Amino acid sequence: MINxxxxxxEHIAHDIIKGYCDALPNLSFIQHCYDAIEAMESLRNNNVDLIFLDLNMPKLKGFEFLKALQNPPKVIVxxxxxxHALEGYELNIVDYLLKPFSFERFIKAINKIDVSNTKASVASTLTSKSDERIFVKSSxxxxQINLKDILFVEAIGNYCKIITVDDEIQIREKISDFINxxxxxxFFQVHKSFIISKNHINSIEGNRIFINDFIIPIGKVYKTNLNKIF
Structure with missing residues (x-):
C-alpha cells in the first residue's frame, strides 16, 4: 500500500483528494494536515510514502516545507x-496538479509514481499490478476490471474496445497508450488494432488467433511478439 x-x-481540498484516493486501490490514508507543522509531525510519527501538497499555506509555504525535509517522500503538488511549476519539478515532485483538477487528471499523476523507489507495492491510476486490476474511464x-477477465482489446480509431469474459467496454484511449x-x-499486441491475453488463447492457426468465439488477425510486423508467448 502507498501511505x-x-x-x-482548505477543508474542501481534503475532501476532494481523499474522495479520489478512496476510489483507487493501494492508497492508504494516514492523516489530514492543515499546515506544514502538522505535516512534519505526521512524517515523524508515520511511515508516509506520498504527500499531496498545497503551496499557499500559513506558517510555512509548501515548497519551503519541502526544502526543509531531509528525505522527503514522493510529492504531488x-x-x-x-x-511555481518549474520550481516544483526542480525539487523532483511527481506531478503538479492545478486546482480544480479532474479525477482523470488525478489518476494520471498517481501513475507517475516510481514505486521502485518507495516502500509501497506497485500501484497506479489506471493499473494496480499488485492485485491485477485496472481502472478505466468509460462514458x-x-x-474496475480484473485483468484475468480481459480476452482482448480492439482499437477503433481513437477509442479502444475491451472485451472481457462477460462484458464489452469502450474507452477513449489509443491502443498505443493502453498497451502501456x-x-x-x-498481454501482447499482435496487430495494429489488437492486444490479446496470453491466458485466453485457445489456438493459433496460420495468421489467426482463436480466443473463445473470436478470431484475431496477426499482423506481419507483430509476428515477433508471438515468440514471447512461447
Missing part, C-alpha cells in the same frame, strides 16, 4: 498557482 497524507489549509464512469498499462508478460 499518504494530505497537506492543505495540488495548487491553484501555475507559476463518465470509472470501471497492461503487464507485458500477460
Amino acid at each position: 499518504y497524507i494530505i497537506v492543505d489549509d 495540488t495548487t491553484a498557482y501555475q507559476e 463518465k464512469k470509472m470501471i 498499462v497492461l503487464p507485458t508478460d500477460k
Whole structure:
C-alpha cells in the first residue's frame, strides 16, 4: 500500500483528494494536515510514502516545507498557482496538479509514481499490478476490471474496445497508450488494432488467433511478439 497524507489549509481540498484516493486501490490514508507543522509531525510519527501538497499555506509555504525535509517522500503538488511549476519539478515532485483538477487528471499523476523507489507495492491510476486490476474511464464512469477477465482489446480509431469474459467496454484511449498499462508478460499486441491475453488463447492457426468465439488477425510486423508467448 502507498501511505499518504494530505497537506492543505482548505477543508474542501481534503475532501476532494481523499474522495479520489478512496476510489483507487493501494492508497492508504494516514492523516489530514492543515499546515506544514502538522505535516512534519505526521512524517515523524508515520511511515508516509506520498504527500499531496498545497503551496499557499500559513506558517510555512509548501515548497519551503519541502526544502526543509531531509528525505522527503514522493510529492504531488495540488495548487491553484501555475507559476511555481518549474520550481516544483526542480525539487523532483511527481506531478503538479492545478486546482480544480479532474479525477482523470488525478489518476494520471498517481501513475507517475516510481514505486521502485518507495516502500509501497506497485500501484497506479489506471493499473494496480499488485492485485491485477485496472481502472478505466468509460462514458463518465470509472470501471474496475480484473485483468484475468480481459480476452482482448480492439482499437477503433481513437477509442479502444475491451472485451472481457462477460462484458464489452469502450474507452477513449489509443491502443498505443493502453498497451502501456497492461503487464507485458500477460498481454501482447499482435496487430495494429489488437492486444490479446496470453491466458485466453485457445489456438493459433496460420495468421489467426482463436480466443473463445473470436478470431484475431496477426499482423506481419507483430509476428515477433508471438515468440514471447512461447
